[in-house]
Amino acid sequence: MNAANKTAAAQGALILCFLALAGYFVLNPGGNGVHVQEVPLVDVAFTNRATARMSAAEVIRTEGDASGQDCYACHERDKPPKLKFNPDQSVVNAKEHMDITMGHGSHNRNNNCFNCHNETNLELLQTRDGKELKLVDSAPLCGSCHGPTYRDWEVGIHGRTSGYWKRDAGPFERQICVSCHDPHSPKFRPWKPAPGPHSMRSVAVQADSGHSTTTPHL
């Protein structure tokens, strides 16, 4: 064999080798390759923009069941309900008001119904300094005891404001306190945090075990 033939033979052998390798990679006869983990969709509960609760105003606006707000369907006009207290100073709740769990502040500090409701006209709220407010207009009531939070809320630091930043470009909406806090038990329960953003990096998963080899950011 002369030199030129030797080179051609070596080149031919190399080409065959690479073709074989390419075939091996494409067909993957070993079968234990990696596959990309599917990016799970975010639970829609985390993208729901509704507030934590429905205020009395929102119940009326959406034509929900507002019968609980109709105090004088059950109470008599000139007979203010009498409060009874347990030994620990918590209010004894009537069976008709079992949907209310009173727990405002630690140590039952603000559990007296008439700290907020007006005993002589149940349909109204009353502040400590004697202002009367409609049930659906409760933010100033909260503000009468929570001054600093109310001040923050008024300028949009506390709570939630949505709509236009630029006020003359369009309307904005500020959620009232009771859209988030239950006035009777205003403390927030611990919430399940929403997942962080998915990194979109493909994550290697062992085909057989299903365990990922790196921790995916789900």
Ligand code: HEC
């Ligand atoms: C479905 C009927 C019903 C409605 C509606 C209702 N109440 Fe009552 N409420 C009762 C009954 C029954 C009692 C216990 C007897 C009593 O004290 O008059 C009671 C008791 C109370 C008490 C005493 C504390 C307690 O929990 O027992 C307060 C304060 C009160 N109601 C406020 C209100 C206010 C304010 C409204 C409207 C926003 C209202 N109620 C609407 C039936 C009702």
Ligand code: HEC
């Ligand atoms: C009569 C005064 C008064 C009014 C009116 C009032 N609060 Fe409170 N609030 C308190 C007191 C007192 C505490 C307890 C502070 C403490 O225990 O350190 C409290 C505590 C809270 C807390 C902290 C959570 C907790 O339970 O400790 C939140 C949130 C809250 N109030 C929201 C509201 C909202 C919303 C309103 C209006 C619907 C409101 N408050 C109206 C007096 C008031």
Ligand code: HEC
């Ligand atoms: C911290 C102030 C506060 C106290 C204390 C309080 N309430 Fe209320 N209550 C409110 C506010 C504000 C609303 C209106 C809530 C809303 O807009 O969702 C309300 C709503 C209600 C309603 C009508 C809501 C419905 O749809 O069922 C009833 C009934 C009621 N309260 C009864 C009581 C009784 C009974 C007590 C005492 C055991 C009490 N409240 C103590 C502030 C208070």
Ligand code: HEC
């Ligand atoms: C969009 C929902 C939302 C609105 C509207 C809102 N709050 Fe809150 N508020 C929260 C959340 C969330 C927390 C934090 C709870 C936690 O840290 O556990 C909170 C905390 C608080 C606390 C406890 C403060 C502290 O430092 O521990 C008070 C008091 C309070 N809010 C009062 C109010 C009052 C008064 C208003 C209306 C003027 C209001 N909130 C409006 C969601 C809201």
